[in-house]
Amino acid sequence: MESAVLERFPSPGKGSGLRSRRRVRPGELLYRAEPFAYVLTKEQLGSLCERCLRRNEHLHRCSQCKVAKYCGKSCQKEAWLDHKQECRCLKNIKPNFPPDSVRLAGRIVFKLLRQSVCLSERLYSVADLQSNIERLSEEMKDGLRHLAETLQLYLKTEIQDESQLPPAIDFFQIFTKVTCNCFTISNGEMQDVGVGLYPSMSLLNHSCDPNCVIVFEGYQLLLRSVREIQIGEELTISYIESLMPTSERQKQLVRQYCFECDCLLCQNQEKDSEKLAGEEHAWKEVKDAVNKVRYPKSKEEWKQVLARCQNLLSSNMGHLPDTNIYQLKMLDCAMDACINLESWEEALCYGLRTLEPYRLYYPGFHPLRAVQLLRVGKLQYSQDMFPQALETLKQAYNIMKVTHGTDHSLMKTLMEIKEECEAMVRIQ
Structure with a gap:
């Protein structure tokens, strides 16, 4: 259409x-x-359904590979065609687990072998995809060759050698195409959850x-x-x-x-000068700290992240403006930690400090700014700040109706909170 x-x-x-x-x-x-093919990221395994990518606390595990998890029999049945051969590969390499790109490449190979017709190829087919191989650095080529070798080991229970692949396709070429053409799949709040072609x-x-x-x-x-x-x-x-x-x-x-x-x-x-405003030694320290943060999986880990953020934000007060991009990332990190630790008031303090930098760097209609406004609006609502929350949510709505559309599930969530907020304002 x-x-x-x-x-x-x-x-x-x-x-x-x-x-x-x-x-x-x-x-x-x-x-x-x-998607022609897609996979859930390793970090999200066990939290989201492999098929629909929705969050569910009661996922059902594949009885064979014990890796893939689904929110119900319907999703598991729909996913079986893509998971059937992969399932045996995952079982065979245990206790190891393939990188996300290798698992995705495996699914692409299996789909090419099935010669499946895919609607995602209406304008451009997988065979047409550019690889830019002649322009890749030697370092990049070496990395892709290593991934190609990993892919061959991963698939060996189903594909013994490259002669079984479609004509003019080899493991290395698949990775050169995957690197240049894949999209990171994000959820409604723009958090990475998967990779797809x-x-x-x-x-x-x-x-x-x-x-x-x-x-x-x-x-x-x-x-x-x-x-x-x-x-x-x-x-x-x-x-x-x-x-x-x-x-x-x-x-x-x-x-x-x-x-x-x-x-x-x-x-x-x-905006380069604003992005690196403040004292260089300070933002370089913050940059290093932000780059070392990995997505925590426990409250204890979130506490450690928050303590590090609090320490740096406190020590750099007066040395870095909130418009410095690494300071902004640190504020976002502190806000995430507080939300996961249910420290709503402190999360709101950090969130409010991000709104002006977000307005500066994401002008016009940008989904990241819409999502940030929604998050802050929800925190204001949780603190009974209904007039302020309503104003923030209206700003989020005006952007999100363009970036997400009125039918998107996140927009429906926003509308529900906004209506509740309007009702509370009328009562007051």
């Missing part, structure tokens, strides 16, 4: 691209894509200041416009997190995607 809006075209210097066949308003759903969406080119965004509903990818787009105008998304200085964005794009961005934001190096 939505593909009628999109048109594939040659994009000079970039391979192919996608453009709009008609004028598009902000907030339109341009494409809804099912959506071939048609690989046609989208990058801009640090894009006219479209991608959000997910379960494993479904939704492409939405965030600005007015003219007939024939190229559709762009951001391949990377934009909360980085220009030089860091360029390094990541060159390393993973083999190109340098020439958008206006990169040409002007806009």
